Amino acid sequence: MSQSNTPALSIENVVKNYGPVQALQGVSFDVKKGEVFGLLGPNGAGKTSLISIIVTLEKATHGRARVFGHDVSTHPREAKLNLGWVSQEIINSGFFDVEEILKFHAGYYGVSERADRIEYILKGLSLWEHRKKKVKQLSGGMKRRLMIAKALVHEPGLLLLDEPTAGVDVELRMKLWDFVEELKGKGLSILLTTHYLEEAERLCDRVAIIHKGQIRAIGGTRMLIEEWSRKKVTLRLTEPVxxxxxxxxxxxxxxxxxxxxxxxxxxxxxxxxxxxxSAHLNDVKVDEGSLEDVFMRLTQEGKA
Ligand SMILES: Nc1ncnc2c1ncn2[C@@H]1O[C@H](COP(=O)(O)OP(=O)(O)OP(=O)(O)O)[C@@H](O)[C@H]1O
Ligand SMILES: [Mg+2]
Structure with a gap:
């Protein structure tokens, strides 16, 4: 199932209930091949719940998710081979060094030891000089980057990044995004959640804004800004009126x-x-709208 028009990820009317909590209330969207798609929403919106369903940690109450056409509930193995996942929580075992962990991980996926691939990923994530360090010797930001390295070792077509830059300093965040753009250039499709809206604006081809388990808006960032945001125009007149x-x-x-x-x-x-x-004007100041305005507008109203 690798027709060129098959989306990298297809989410169809997904509902997730945890007992009485309705975490997802019928979410649908596609991530196209080679696209960076941002899922943006406040705490508790349902982002991690959706990712947990895609990686088969949780089962959808209704609806379905497919990775390159493979239904995650009926063909979990095929779906998982095609995706790499970086969880919001930092999970790493502490006893091995960075390079060993990546080698084990490659073995786990049945891809034979790929020294060139591992070197490429470690350099791209600024971890190369730390490759002989044990996990417990790494800082929080390094641990998060190690998780991204692990998710990429088996060359998945789809990468799921749940808050990948939380705890990563500004300079390394920029480097990380440059690397993500490089991978995108090689055809990788990416679904990412982030609370850094200016990063989403820079990186994502399209974004969805999710609030209380429902998609409130979806589209290119420029289009959403034009549709949902306002620009502030300050006129300074030559004469008072x-x-x-x-x-x-x-x-x-x-x-x-x-x-x-x-x-x-x-x-x-x-x-x-x-x-x-213009003869009435001394000066004009225009503040363009931003994705942040759109986000605030779509997630503040009716907030409990
Ligand atoms: N395992 C679980 N059991 C019960 N409720 C859960 C579980 N996981 C998530 N929830 C609830 O589902 C809702 C959505 O949570 P989720 O973690 O998907 O949000 P999120 O968008 O990832 O938020 P954040 O930005 O804080 O990571 C919340 O109300 C949360 O309390
Ligand atoms: Mg989350």
């Missing part, structure tokens, strides 16, 4: 007036609606 009437007006008096407008509205259109022109 008594009042300006406009539905997008937020506040203002005298010479300074602030508007929140649709991302698609041009300054020219706004001025026309206000019956102003």
């Amino acid at each position: 008594q009042s300006l009437m406009h539905p997008d007006l937020v506040k203002g008096s005298g010479q300074e007036w602030v508007f929140l407008t649709a991302m698609t509205k041009t300054l020219g259109e706004l001025l026309q609606e206000l019956k102003l022109n």
Whole structure:
């Protein structure tokens, strides 16, 4: 089942109940081949529950998940061979060194010892100089990067990253993302969850915003920003005015007036609606919307 149009990951109407807790309430989306897809949502939104179903740690109450066409509940072996998973919790055994762990892991997946692959991954994750260290000698950020290395050893087509950069410092985070982009360039498909929205904006081809077990919006980051965010336009006038009437007006008096407008509205259109022109303006300040605005808008409303 490797037709070129088969998605790397297909999630179809997945429901997950833990007793009375409805963690996922009918979630559907695809991750296309070669795509980086971000699953963004506040604590408790259901992100890890979905990943646990994909890696067969949990069973979906309803619906199904397929990895390159392999149903995870009926063909778990085929599905798991095609994916690499980095869990949110740091789990490593402490007695072996970094290189030994990767060799064992390669053996576990039945791929014979791949010295060149292991070197490539360790260098890409800035772990090469630490390869002779035992796990207990590694820092938290190094342990997390070791987990990513393990997930990549068997060359999976799909990588699941659940908060991969939590506890990784800024410089190494940048390096990690450069490496992720390099892997993407080689055709790897990636599903990632992160609380760093500016990283998601930079890295992801598409994102889904999940809240209380439901997908609230899905699409390219630019499209979501245009659809859900507002830009803040501050007009500084040459002369004070008594009042300006406009539905997008937020506040203002005298010479300074602030508007929140649709991302698609041009300054020219706004001025026309206000019956102003550039001769009335001393200065204009425009703050573009961001993915963070979209996230706040879609996850704050109705928050208990
Ligand atoms: N094993 C479990 N048993 C019972 N409830 C669970 C279990 N795992 C998760 N939950 C509940 O399911 C809901 C979703 O949790 P989940 O861990 O999927 O959220 P998340 O989006 O990964 O959050 P975070 O950003 O904090 O990692 C929460 O209400 C959580 O308490
Ligand atoms: Mg989680």
